[in-house]
Amino acid sequence: MDLKQSINKNNIPQHIAIVMDGNGRWAKQHGEDRIFGHHEGVNSVREIVEACGEIGVKYLTLYAFSTENWNRPKDEVDSLMELLVSTISMETPNLNKKGVKLQAIGDIKSLPESCQRELQESIDITSKNDTVTLILALSYSSKWEITNAVQQIAKQVEAGKLKASEITAKHIEQNLTTSKFPDPELMIRTSGEHRISNFLLWQLAYTEFYFTDILWPDFRKDEFFKAIISFQSRERRFGKTSEQISTN
Numbered sequence: 001m002d003l004k005q006s007i008n009k010n011n012i013p014q015h016i017a018i019v020m021d022g023n024g025r026w027a028k029q030h031g032e033d034r035i036f037g038h039h040e041g042v043n044s045v046r047e048i049v050e051a052c053g054e055i056g057v058k059y060l061t062l063y064a065f066s067t068e069n070w071n072r073p074k075d076e077v078d079s080l081m082e083l084l085v086s087t088i089s090m091e092t093p094n095l096n097k098k099g100v101k102l103q104a105i106g107d108i109k110s111l112p113e114s115c116q117r118e119l120q121e122s123i124d125i126t127s128k129n130d131t132v133t134l135i136l137a138l139s140y141s142s143k144w145e146i147t148n149a150v151q152q153i154a155k156q157v158e159a160g161k162l163k164a165s166e167i168t169a170k171h172i173e174q175n176l177t178t179s180k181f182p183d184p185e186l187m188i189r190t191s192g193e194h195r196i197s198n199f200l201l202w203q204l205a206y207t208e209f210y211f212t213d214i215l216w217p218d219f220r221k222d223e224f225f226k227a228i229i230s231f232q233s234r235e236r237r238f239g240k241t242s243e244q245i246s247t248n
């Protein structure tokens with residue numbers, strides 16, 4: 001069956017967020033070092049970005065490196081940073097050709113300078129594109145992001161620009177690193193883990209979750225299309241009743 005043909009083109013999530021998990025286990029299964037799994041994971045990234053362009057997903061956020069990932073063995077952290085630099089550098093012409101705009105969220109200043117430079121260059125080169133916005137979450141965690149937002153808002157209160165009683169959800173959203181993007185409608189996590197792991201805690205308030213046992217390096221277009229078909233079979237109620245939804 002051609003899964004792509006089964007997708008309803010009128011109900012494509014405009015923003016999908018993915019926790020790309022299972023690279024290490026995939027490498028182990030293949031008798032290789034963990035970094036081999038991350039390298040293979042880049043091939044999945046390429047396919048999924050391409051698939052987004054094919055079916056009209058406008059935003060794709062990938063959890064590429066969490067705040068907690070800094071605690072991994074130094075060798076693995078260094079290899080991941082090198083992989084990021086080489087991947088961004090090598091893939092930018094391809095992203096540009098496909099109309100992909102690159103963006104990043106997270107504590108970007110904590111990344112090695114070479115990584116920041118490569119990232120900024122690619123963001124600049126692809127800034128005019130509008131087919132798909134690819135958002136890399138790098139040195140990202142929600143608790144870091146929300147703490148930052150609270151500090152920014154507290155500064156406005158201290159400066160007398162805002163009263164504490166006037167703070168709304170809008171103020172918080174405006175101070176998150178995702179303020180330019182809509183909330184994801186679908187969050188996918190691979191490798192059989194059923195956790196959020198400090199990822200977009202605020203933004204996923206009404207998001208549909210899709211969990212699969214497939215390891216990230218094996219998560220290719222058809223697996224992605226299955227996730228979208230699953231999303232399309234769900235009724236999103238946003239706290240309302242089923243009857244309210246069907247009469248809207």
Ligand code: FPP
Nearest residue numbers: 020021022023024025038041042045064087
């Ligand atoms: C989780 O698998 C994966 C990561 C922490 C890194 C993901 C990074 C990539 C796929 C490279 C991305 C590159 C770009 C340019 C976006 P794991 O190591 O936790 O796997 P395990 O749970 O099996 O050990």
